[in-house]
Amino acid sequence: MRAIAVHQHGGPEVLRPTEWTTPVAGPGDVLVDVAAIGINYHETYERSGLYPRELPYVPGRELAGTVAAVGAGVTGLSVGDLVATADVPAPGAYAEQVVLPADRVVRVPEGVSAEQAAAVLLQGLTVHVLTQDSHPVRRGETALVHAAAGGVGLLLTQVLRSHGVRVIGTVSTAAKEAAARQAGAHEVIRYTEVDFATEVSRLTGGTGVDVVYDAVGSTTFEGSIASLRPRGTFVLYGQSSGKVPPIDLSTGTRGSIKLTRPYLPDFIATPEELQTRGAAVFSWIRRDNLKVHIGRLYPLADAGTAQADLEQRRTIGKLLLTP
Template identity: 60%
Template sequence: MPPSDFVVSERVSAVRATVVHHQGGPEQLTFGEWATPAPGPGEVLIDVAAAGVNFHDIDQRIGLFPRDLPYVPGLECSGTVAAVGAGVTGVAVGDLVASLVFGPTGSYAEQVVVSVDSVVPVIDGVSAEQAAAVLLQGLSAHYLTGSCYPVSPGETVLVHAAAGGLGRLLTQVARLRGARVIGTVSTAEKEEVARAAGAHEVIRYTEVDFAAAARELTGGKGVDVIYDGVGHDTIDGDLAALRSRGTIVLYGQTSGPITSIDMRAGKPGSPRLVMPMIPDYIATREELMGRADDLFAWVRDGAITVHIGQKYPLAEASVAHADLEKRASTGKLLLIP
């Protein structure tokens, strides 16, 4: 095996990847070749085994979070270290790792170069697919329930989209922290999924007013905290479902951006709104490693279950995006090069 400071040649190679050349619908995801450079100092080249699909990828594709075109999307992956740049420590060629991907080339590719500061070793007992499926959403569930609003035993948590990939993990982690979890879902099938994830109560928001139902389930008090990745369609109901001095953690806006909040609609007083971004809660390698250590240990020990809803060939990333946008899946979606 090459030493840990092994460096491949400076030759730029072409790999197969899914590329966005124009902003728009899923059809803008095209499969072709993309140049992958050798890793420079402090960088790692990964042979991608699996890449996670996230709503943020869709938001970038449609232009909600614009970036320079063309680009390869994807924020997370797992795979084997193929080469490392000078000065890299902590990982070596041949290691199974998972990584956040914030560079110009995302994870929808056969290979990707990332900063070693974004890479974490995958422990024994956790597979490559599990690692890719849990990394970004699992880290998010960790800081959302541990830092944005530190959930305490006995508190009541409301999780929107509790049958989705992050919703399932939020439900499980909030239960680990001792909370009572109320989930919202759209269908009877998704209610079963949310209950299987550990939700104590489930509200079908397509059939009842979720805010009124949440207040009824809390004896009129309201919930302590709401984890909301939906945004536009739920924010007014969040205010009505919240207890006095409760907290809304708004971590996504899948139903569209919130352009205004009518505070008069809120029944409780003095609500607190937190709008977290992952770089602020994984600001250092030490913070990343600490959260990842907890996360992978939970997976290995069976404390949380990673549900992979669907796996797609890398060339079918457009199908994966369409399915995610239509809410046609539950659990995590993966692309397999």
Template identity: 50%
Template sequence: MAYAIRYARAGGPEVIDYVEVPDREPGPGEVAIDVAGVGVNFIETYQRSGTYKVDYPFVPGGEGAGVISAVGPEVTTFAVGDRVAWAGIPGSYASRLVGPADKLLAVPRGLSDEQAAAVPLQGLTAHYLATSTYPIQAGDTVLVHAGAGGVGLLLTQIAKIKGARVITTVSTEEKAELSREAGADEVIVGYTGFADRARELTDGEGLPVVYDSVGRDTFDASLSAVRRRGHLVLFGASSGPVPPVDPQRLNDAGSVFLTRPKLADYTVTRSELLERSTELFAWIGDGRLSVRIGGTYPLAEAARAQSDLTARKTTGKLVLLP
């Protein structure tokens, strides 16, 4: 038997169960994986609270790493014993997982199980944000909110690889130091005054892009920090969802582009997924990109990991260990 975390209903910590689940053999195009680590992400807290609607009971999670234990028919790219990682396979809060082989990434040598579990969703997110949603150019000044979070630390480093000057916002002095270690040129503690500072650093012009994962508490100021025809990239809502936006506000701000992207739309094909992951793993392999594990928790303590995440007590990436 395997074990999994299950949401019984929406509402709070008491709705999480740690339960036995029956094993399932992989079908055509699928593999079975002994899970070694599971990435914790804000989307699971939105599902638990009921902000994102799911059908209960529900096994959360979509990211992790492990070792293939069985291969179904028609699978030719992976074999039993291969170390793999993934983003986008539902039900990953489990000790054993069956999922499609075409979602898997081969884990390079040198990456620990925890690192492999931490990289796929947030690493690929940081990659598409910096290379596709707004392709950062050398000399750009960009702003990254939550600069000491999992995506924030990775996005800061990738922006520096691209030759940008990086401003970040963080909530504490401790997190500010982590953000500076990741390469941030200017770190603002707290989420007030960053728009004025961004204007100062760009001679009043504003920024070509603001990457905002905070949402409700930062949206208005983020919009005012963006330059004419700049980009406001809203890719999360840790402080709560942004209220409906009148498109006229984008006109008034200077014909600003507003986008709410998600990873699935930037990894539509297998080739696109592999192109992004190959570059991401190469940066990690040559030392230009560092993955920070902010904490590990037993799978059975998923509720505590989520509570620490939503309370902004953490830095980097949180990983559950089955």
């Protein structure tokens, strides 16, 4: 079976096509023929060694595909069902076939394609947590969304807009500004041209925003804190630019803010919570016309190129590998 393996930590060049042992479904498992694999920033952290993993390994957590075999004791799933997961166990998702625990997959409803499912599930689950748990949004609030033209950013902007939240997005280029506005951002700041915290102050009349959603980390951290209103919420859910520095909260000069660092596995820990959140994400597509922006499809063998494009911010929307 073809797969992408990491034998040493490093840059995108360490992602190499290889032959891997063909998996077999055991009791409680399903074997899935992979149709599409979602690429996520977490995989670049593991590849670089920031989040170390035992070597060698196959990267990837998110995929959609067709059930090819069902293990003993599995009910509710049959050969031929289209399923998706955001929780692929070791060895990983960058492969032609994977074995998954049956209780960690979500059945994909009619009207949602394999590519859409692979592109939306992990980031959609993240958006569900961000808007329902990290900071339960309310109509009339204002949110600052960093990387508003990224995979999560485009979904988050649409969901916030549907809840009646004013969205201020940050992007780096004109093309990404256009994408963020198309997703529903009310205001877009090109952080390459202006100081975004100063611009947020201007756009909010000096009040600040109710919530900041930040997946960038080091380079945006101080400005994100400065952009909050008193009693606002800072949601740090990624660190694409590096780890955030320590912050001194002892003086009270930060305006009684709240800081939270959600970790998705904690919010889909049980099969019931995974199914409930997964169904909500797919309902956004079917009922609320959520647009899933697929930026580019790459052959499985080009996984290194795909991760490099993601890290260099050369993309808009979600990137997928296709075996």
